[in-house]
């Protein structure tokens with residue numbers, strides 16, 4: 001089967017993961033803002049999105065493409081400061097249709113936040129969030145930034161893509 005990666009990114013780390021996954025598997029990757037980002041041309045779909053203010057930055061695109069997504073295998077990677085767990089699960093539940101969550105395979109990747117890259121608005125919001133956050137580790141990360149980018153962490157996604165590539169559910 002043939003697939004492609006569709007991703008959204010605000011500061012580049014999700015795009016970097018999409019590029020690494022594309023290089024490792026040979027499948028194309030598209031920023032969802034591109035006019036030709038059309039998942040209906042593919043047998044399976046890999047979606048990548050960062051968590052921004054407790055929501056997935058790709059939720060509108062997913063809603064627009066649900067007719068296509070519900071008929072194909074979907075692998076979904078999130079990129080966030082928070083690790084896999086109940087907080088991340090809650091943000092996913094608030095961002096995506098339940099019918100997609102039920103059938104997709106989710107992979108949680110850790111991202112990067114560099115205070116020097118942020119827009120003034122985002123910098124201000126993260127300072128406020130960081131000062132108010134009761135989770136002191138997460139609060140410190142909001143204030144000071146972090147870099148958890150890890151190329152090796154794409155391996156489970158690469159493996160799942162390779163399994164789909166070698167399966168014979170060829171679409172007409």
Ligand SMILES: Cc1cc2nc3c(=O)[nH]c(=O)nc-3n(C[C@H](O)[C@H](O)[C@H](O)COP(=O)(O)O)c2cc1C
Pocket residue numbers: 008009010011012013014015050051052053054055079080081082083110111112113118122126
């Ligand atoms: C404005 C902003 C809001 C964020 N909100 C969250 C959040 O609610 N939860 C979280 O775990 N990480 C949050 N992060 C961390 C991002 O998920 C992380 O920086 C990610 O790597 C960004 O992906 P991108 O570089 O593709 O935009 C936030 C980052 C920014 C810049």
